[in-house]
Amino acid sequence: MPPSRLPLGLRLLPALTLLAMLGPVAAGLAGTVLPAFGVFPAAGLTTPSLAPFRDLADWPGVVAAARLSVTTGFLSTLAALGIVTLFLAGWSGTRAFRVLERLLSPLLSVPHAATAFGLAFLIAPSGWLARLLSPWATGWDRPPDVALTQDPWGLALAAGLTVKEMPFLLLMALAALGQVDAGRRMRVAAALGHGRTTGWLKAVFPAVYAQIRLPVYVVLAYAMSVVDVALILGPSTPPTLSVQIVRLMSDPDLAMRLTAAAAALLQLALVAAALAVWRAGEFAVAALGRRWIVSGRRNAAADAGLRPLALIAAGGSALVVLLGLLTLAIWSVAGFWSFPDPLPSGVSGRAWSRFAATGGATMADTALIAAVATAIALALVIGCLEAEHRRRRALSPRGLWLIYLPLLVPQTAFLPGLQTLLLTLGLKSGLGPVILAHVVFVLPYVFLSLGDPWRAWEPRFATVAAALGTAPGGVLWRVRLPMLLRPILTAAAVGMAVSVGQYLPTLIVGGGRVETLTTEAVALASGGDRRAIGVYGLAQTGAVILPFALALLLPAWLFRNRRGLA
Amino acid sequence: MSEGLRLDGVCILKDGVPLIEVDATVPPGDVLTVMGPSGVGKSTLLAFLTGTLPRGFAGMGRIILNGEDVTDRPAHQRRLGILFQDDLLFPHLSVGENAAFGLAPGGSRADRAARVSEALADVGLSEFEARDPATLSGGQKARVSLVRMLLSEPRALLLDEAFSGLDAALRAQIRGLVFDRARARALPVLMVTHDAEDARAAGGPVFEMEAWRPSAS
Known part of the structure; x- marks a missing residue:
């Protein structure tokens, strides 16, 4: 009953989990701050100085790079949140909504790089859309010379991030909807003469937004500092700040790491400032919203315009991702494919057989990293949730912030520091550190995925089992874990998907020596071998879909004679 | 008398405020009925007995089972059988x-x-x-x-609205079955219910709880 009865291991688990999650972040930030101020013992530098910041300021692209990070971050977050909000407002509870919801859920797991490549292959001047429309509609006999991807304003980058983050925010919002009694709020709004969209915005949105605030912050921080998508869809001269940090990090001249560290601190400051601006924006929107509500205007006619718009935006972004994957698939087996033919003139398995010959080790490492990182995360999360259950104390809001913290600190701000720290300590980079770095990002998602079903479990099952003479450990292993097999496997699949999709932790902490499907795919971006990119993009997607399929099929088979768990 | 289930000056507090006080002995084979509307903390009393009191609640007093003080034992070593309104059969087995x-x-x-x-x-x-x-x-599940x-092989039996989910005919049947088995094994039974019919069928003493303030008999 009292906490003191918890076994020592279980009592220490929450602390250990925090250490696994925040330790690398803290160590990485420390490893960033020191070199940013000129202290880098590995290169013989021990006197603090501001030279790294001067070097950063001397780089002519710094202002443009920083501005690009900010604009693409805000643009994509606003667009993703806007689409989700309008779509929920106009369509939640309808059949169209359920269809799209089912379509979007699996898209959530498609790796960022695969989504970005798919979009690039679709909208590029020589992309599939241009081919489908040429020459009959466009008059193009050759790809037009316009920057549709890697445009200097980062619009393609923002579009890629929008279609990728939209499903994430939608699923978070759906989970929130269940908790705010949206149905009754809407009935009251309708009874007071409000239309569907505006009624939802006035009566439901504030409650939903309060619940998805942290995920929105995660999207903003991520979009501002993403590297793999920016390498594929973003401009290159100058690139975004985060891409520049990675370039500096991979420079053979160790002194460049000082500039990289300074840039990483700038990135951190930008994200912190952006989050503060966003927070201020929340207050402004809330104030305006109140005035709108108090004004009594019903705007019932808005439905006619907003509902079709919302459906097109949400359906369109789902369609873009799906068509992108299809384009990857076509390219992966394409023989000769000249512009503007809508389809290749022949089918060739050469790219796949090359992958079969050389990709085995990469696949094995990808699977190994994902499996071990997920197993560690799952063990820690289950331990924490079990400790929470036995202490009968739920996670505080402050605890939730801690879980989101590794997702709010930009990866480029602490991963370079982590690698520099490993270097300073004389530790080899390799699989081990990469796995630990993956745990930092896998853990929060596993926690978020498993937390709700774990807590929703009927606690009287534990009371009954204990009354039957079963010790707490027995209750966990013989009752709770088997009953929660389905959500546990889903959480594992989420963890695997997060790990498979990681680019920067693998690249930076692995010191360039650890290769996964994602690092290989992104490395192909500069080469332009579309068939190889198609193969790697699909392999990446497959590596993510397989665990989800298992998480669906395994319980269905195991519990085929247990209707209570069907 | 040391046989049976004794609640010795049991008092449940919620955030420091007394909620229920019970001082009673249930001899082997007897049924003590605790009655009252929902929300007065009847189930909390049973949670104290099974050792699963939620956070925010505190229990005082001793639980003596056949002369043995089990108050400080962990839940799984008390050997107090419990039946809830729901069957709570493990769905994976x-x-x-x-x-x-x-x-x-x-x-x-x-x-x-x-x-x-x-x-x-x-x-x-x-x-x-x-x-x-x-x-x-439903009846098969209850059985x-x-x-x-x-x-x-429990040493006492706790019933937490155990028959409330069953329709009238089934209810009498299952209730008879449970009381029969308890009597045959000489188990002291503590039954929590809001239904007067349950109390009449039990035949033992009835302990009435009221909603607005803790009461003791």
């Missing part, structure tokens, strides 16, 4: 596996299987071992719950 869940370890596999079959047959559920509990009727609880 078969009927037979559910019944065997609380069997003390030891004995041959065949021996244990025989005890399970016998106990199931005793409540009219012969050959039900392999069934999926989700496919049973499997009872069998599972009895096979764990």
Whole structure:
């Protein structure tokens, strides 16, 4: 009953989990701050100085790079949140909504790089859309010379991030909807003469937004500092700040790491400032919203315009991702494919057989990293949730912030520091550190995925089992874990998907020596071998879909004679 | 008298405020009924007895079972069987596996299987071992719950609105079955209910609780 009865291991688990999650972040930030101020013992530098910041300021692209990070971050977050909000407002509870919801859920797991490549292959001047429309509609006999991807304003980058983050925010919002009694709020709004969209915005949105605030912050921080998508869809001269940090990090001249560290601190400051601006924006929107509500205007006619718009935006972004994957698939087996033919003139398995010959080790490492990182995360999360259950104390809001913290600190701000720290300590980079770095990002998602079903479990099952003479450990292993097999496997699949999709932790902490499907795919971006990119993009997607399929099929088979768990 | 279940000056506090006070002894084979509308903390009293009091609640007083103080024992070492309104059969296990869940370890596999079959047959559920509990009727589920609880050889029986989910005819039948088995094994029974019919059928003393303030008899 009292906490003191918890076994020592279980009592220490929450602390250990925090250490696994925040330790690398803290160590990485420390490893960033020191070199940013000129202290880098590995290169013989021990006197603090501001030279790294001067070097950063001397780089002519710094202002443009920083501005690009900010604009693409805000643009994509606003667009993703806007689409989700309008779509929920106009369509939640309808059949169209359920269809799209089912379509979007699996898209959530498609790796960022695969989504970005798919979009690039679709909208590029020589992309599939241009081919489908040429020459009959466009008059193009050759790809037009316009920057549709890697445009200097980062619009393609923002579009890629929008279609990728939209499903994430939608699923978070759906989970929130269940908790705010949206149905009754809407009935009251309708009874007071409000239309569907505006009624939802006035009566439901504030409650939903309060619940998805942290995920929105995660999207903003991520979009501002993403590297793999920016390498594929973003401009290159100058690139975004985060891409520049990675370039500096991979420079053979160790002194460049000082500039990289300074840039990483700038990135951190930008994200912190952006989050503060966003927070201020929340207050402004809330104030305006109140005035709108108090004004009594019903705007019932808005439905006619907003509902079709919302459906097109949400359906369109789902369609873009799906068509992108299809384009990857076509390219992966394409023989000769000249512009503007809508389809290749022949089918060739050469790219796949090359992958079969050389990709085995990469696949094995990808699977190994994902499996071990997920197993560690799952063990820690289950331990924490079990400790929470036995202490009968739920996670505080402050605890939730801690879980989101590794997702709010930009990866480029602490991963370079982590690698520099490993270097300073004389530790080899390799699989081990990469796995630990993956745990930092896998853990929060596993926690978020498993937390709700774990807590929703009927606690009287534990009371009954204990009354039957079963010790707490027995209750966990013989009752709770088997009953929660389905959500546990889903959480594992989420963890695997997060790990498979990681680019920067693998690249930076692995010191360039650890290769996964994602690092290989992104490395192909500069080469332009579309068939190889198609193969790697699909392999990446497959590596993510397989665990989800298992998480669906395994319980269905195991519990085929247990209707209570069907 | 040391036999039976004794609640010695038991008082449950919620955030420091007294909620329920009970001082009573239930002799073996007897039923003590605790009655009152929902929300007065009847189930909290049982949670104190089973050692699963939620955070925010504190229990004082002693729980004496056959002369032995079990107040400080962890939940799984108290051997207080409990039946809830819901059957709470483990959905991942078969009927037979559910019944065997609380069997003390030891004995041959065949021996244990025989005890399970016998106990199931005793409540009219012969050959039900392999069934999926989700496919049973409400009355059948209640009987499997009872069998599972009895096979764990409890020293007292707690009933938390155990019959409230059943329709009238079934309710009398299951209630009779439970009281019968408890009497046959000389188990003290503490029943929490809001239904006067349950209290009449139990035949023992009734302890009335009121909603607005803690009461003691």
